[in-house]
Amino acid sequence: MHEQLTKFITDRVQLSEADLQQVLSCFHLLEAKKNELVGRAGEPSRRMFFINKGCLRVYFIKPDGREATRRFAFENSFSTSLTSFIGGTLLKEDTQAIERSELLYINREDFYDLLNTIPGWDIFYRGFLEYAYVSNTKRLEDFITLNPRERYQLLLRENPQMVLRLPNKLVANYLNITQEALSRIKSDI
Amino acid sequence: MHEQLTKFITDRVQLSEADLQQVLSCFHLLEAKKNELVGRAGEPSRRMFFINKGCLRVYFIKPDGREATRRFAFENSFSTSLTSFIGGTLLKEDTQAIERSELLYINREDFYDLLNTIPGWDIFYRGFLEYAYVSNTKRLEDFITLNPRERYQLLLRENPQMVLRLPNKLVANYLNITQEALSRIKSDI
DNA sequence: GTATTTTATTGATCCTGATCAAGAAATCAA
């Protein structure tokens, strides 16, 4: 059950066998049905998910009541509502399983305990934060420099599985354009 | 010369006096003239700046040749071209002193040495990364949820000193709108 | 202090992507 997670961690940081086991023991299995919410805005519960199988979508509700997708996460990656995880505040975003998913989650308090008890876990977290920052910065840059068509073409080039695997509606939402606009972009080549 | 920096650090993390002195000894003074570039895209040099006095602007050049402002930083804050600092890659952004500025900088290699030698410096860096992530996420959210007028109003509410202190041209660039649009927004109330 | 350059304002026009609407296709429930 923990093979993929073990590989993910050991690819990034060196841990003793005992420490690795302690880390793994903090993760719990969660099977989520398609469209199930595994985190809801307003809840205090803050978990970090590792995706064994399936796909998560993190989104928030805009002032006008519509959804805005922050990101998707697929197999063999971590996902959390990081702003709340960092601050220990109530969740500001929903986390939804887009497909039937198999998740391993760790609670925020256990995660922070590991930072103090497992040498090397702080390096893991630092790497996670750095990656999250760089990803976010790139996404912001894409919004600032590219128009909707260019954003779609970039996504298709760099993340074709997103376009292939997800319904248009969600791809459009991720690109912050309407379904209609995406449909026209796709047909226009 | 190091009072402001000392306060900034000790407000955030506990260090022994000796460790604090070692940290401070890594910082060097740089006086920058108005409009001077203290970091240039393409350079290998990667410094992190603490601003004693003045203002820095980090910007990159878009594919169409125009500038896009990533952020401004004022007195008593740190600023760096963080994506390059993290990756150890060539700078992708220019860093410009908007006003005559008094800066303290630390080189990337010294910064990373401190991570291994000063207990507590890793906590400082973690806090820096977390803050950078949260700020960036908020900025991205603002672009996704707000139109130009609303972005300006938000900036005026949350960061009035930016609007008062910086020329319209730069405020407009930061908001990713044209000077003309900002001028009309301002006159329209 | 004057000349030059840069920045700010205002007007006219244009264009991209949103909105509204309707029908087709696909998905889901049972």
Added chain:
DNA sequence: TTGATTTCTTGATCAGGATCAATAAAATAC
């Protein structure tokens, strides 16, 4: 399977902000 719901496509219209242009104001240089 069949019916219901959701998603996708295509068309017509609209609006916000970009662009281009010209003048005014301010900042800077000498």
